[in-house]
Amino acid sequence: MSSPPVLLKQESAAQAASPPETPEAKDKVESPWVRANEKGREASQGSDGDEDTVAVHPGVGAVGATWKQRIPALLIILFLTLGSNFAQSSLSPLKSTLKKEIKGVTNARYGAIASADSLINGVLPIFSGIVIDYYGPSMASIWSSTFILLGTVLRAIGGTVGSFSLILGGQIIFGLGSTTIETAQSKLYTHWARGSVDGGAGWMGFIYGLDIAMGRVFNLMGRLSSIPIGESTGKWYWSFWVSAILCAVTLLLNVAYVILERSLPERMRVVTGRQIARRSAASDADAGKKFKPLSKRHFKYISISIAAIPAAFWLVTMSQILQAGTVNAYTSNLAEMVEVTRGTTKLTAGYTSSLSQVIPIVLTPLVGLAFDLFGRRMYYVSATAALWVLVFSLLGFSDVHPLAPVILGSVALSSNAIPFIASIPLLVPSQISIGTAFGIWKAFNSAGSTIMDVSTGAIQDLTPTGTKQYSNVFYFLIALKSVDVLFGLGYHMLDKRYFGGFLLLNEKQRINKEAEETEKHRMEGLRKPIRSWTLAGCCLLSAMVVTSYVVYVVYSIGT
The missing domain is CATH 1.20.1250.20 (MFS general substrate transporter like domains)
Structure with a gap:
């Protein structure tokens, strides 16, 4: 089955003649690139020869x-x-x-x-x-x-x-x-x-x-x-x-x-929202009007990047708000953790902690390759979180040599971020929104890391000094990563039912499934933009950013 290339019009005669919106559809965000070309992308020239007018499947x-x-x-x-x-x-x-x-x-x-x-x-x-x-x-x-x-x-x-x-x-x-x-x-x-x-x-x-x-x-x-x-x-x-x-x-x-x-050739280049917006403007009822920068139409196509992000991305991102900060709090304090819990010198603790940065250089690409060959990305989320729980437990509440938890931690670090980074293009397949999605992911992680850095520091300050100085911090980190074990299992079940099953597939299986899908399949479950999820994500992100600035000012400047 083949559908027309993207036309990118928010309103058209066909839409005007369409039946009234159903209750289920009211919550769905209409993006200006809903109609996709299932066979892939075709480069074409407009009637005026403008090379910016390109017909495109935005997910290819x-x-x-x-x-x-x-x-x-x-x-x-x-x-x-x-x-x-x-x-x-x-x-x-x-x-x-x-x-x-x-x-x-x-x-x-x-x-x-x-x-x-x-x-x-x-x-x-x-x-x-x-x-x-x-x-x-x-x-x-x-x-x-x-x-x-x-x-x-x-x-x-x-x-x-x-x-x-x-x-x-x-x-x-x-x-x-x-x-x-x-x-x-x-x-x-x-x-x-x-x-x-x-x-x-x-x-x-x-x-x-x-x-x-x-x-x-x-x-x-x-x-x-x-x-x-x-x-x-x-x-x-x-x-x-x-x-x-x-x-x-x-x-x-x-x-x-x-x-x-x-x-x-044009078909091999990255297609931009600007090109698609110009094409839409050229085919709109106001085609005679010039597409001016900083105009209302201009801002409409810029802001649509957020509105077009699928609900599945928001669900995963919002549930991971403090998880990246948990690992960042561990890595930034690792040398002192080894020094305090094992009574080693600063030099020995520094050398020991530096090993945590070496193993991921080799292992992280191999983990990514495993996703391409075998899929099952969310399995790694639960397994990695469980490994972090073991690392924190060994380092904080046992007498084993510090090399054991440090090496295990470096293995966990190798598969900590890559399952999500490699999954974002599958949750947000459109090239028109993928940059915005990565930006939102980075903003959540940055705010979460700031909050966790300050929080763990405050917890440590409230704990009596000595070999148990980091005990309460480890309890906090273990609690967060224990929840992440359940999150990984939950993502896997949600993927099969609401995300289209793409996080489970390897690259060949994903390509074959995408080729067989219709537009109806691509808008099922949480694969489509849903206004309530978008609003919830934006509100939570705003709250996280404000909180991160407040705790930074209070604890870093105000004390």
Whole structure:
């Protein structure tokens, strides 16, 4: 069965003549790209020859692209965060140096520098995701790489002249770009690594796992090299300049990707919401009116990215509000946890905790590959949560050697985020909303991590010092991860009944099922946008962001 390409009209004569809305349909959000082309995407020119008028199935990636085109694109995309990850991780080893070399830098002022880019992550990912969906990830990545470069250069100048204000300002500008480029990168992966009937099975799970692993490598490079760079050059701030140089290289890679994409046929490129909005405007009753930026029509198509996100995504995202923060609280305090619970030296605790970052570099891509070959993504959620419960129990309430829970924790870390990251493109198959979905996911995680960091710190402060100082923190973490074991089982059952069963399938099975589906199948259960779920998700996200800012101010600034 084949249906027409996307026409993207919110109102038409056919809709005007349609029967009255049923009670069940009233809660359903009508998106402007409901009508899909089941055979895939077709590139076409409008009557005026405008190359922006493209007919598209928004859930299909690079149509007709072979791996000769995909591999160069994916290799470039993998390195788009080289500069930002290196720059971010190179800061923490220089804390004592900054306090010594720059007048007026205290622990509180260093905290302001370190958190400057993180504080805006409560709201920025949502807006950047919408912009990426509308204008496209290619240009958004260029803009974000430019902000990253400007921020790191300003930070390096601040280090050279010894100015706290310049370093802080550079870090804020850097933060405007670092989050956006990660979201753009995630959307580009869904375009180039997604499989299709014509192109064969994709490797989204493996690519997302490889991306997480590469991010850890870049972070490790920055963390391990910042002090040696300063010692070898005799100038401590040269690690800032090396970061700026790598960010410049990243910007050049970004430009190379844009050139590569634009050299390919139209059907292989990423389709943007802007292109589809223009096509809709051209076929609308107001076709004579120009599609103006910042007009009411313009904002309508920008905001629709949120309204078009399926209810299944909101359900999973809202139920995971504190889970990412649980793991972040563990990893950020691991060295001290080992030191306190086992009575080791700071050096030994540091070496022991560093092992937790090595194993995921190898295992995470393999976990993603397992999703592509065997599916069953939600099984890993329950298994990983159960493993975390074991890790917290061994570290907090036993006398086993700390290497045992640390190594088990590194295995759990390998499969902690990847089941959800690899599932988002399946829950939100439309390219028109996937950037916004990733942005919302990042915003929830960022707010949850802030809340958990402060909460665990407050719990620790209320606990008497000694070897049991982290006991109440471990009770809290165990309780949250025990709930996550049940969540994983619940997701599996919901997937079979309401999500279409796609989270259970491997890549080949998913492609075959998508090819056989009709539009009616794609709108069953929680696979369609539902207004009540969208409103609930937006309200909860707003509450989480406000709470994260409040607890940060109260505990970090007010005390």
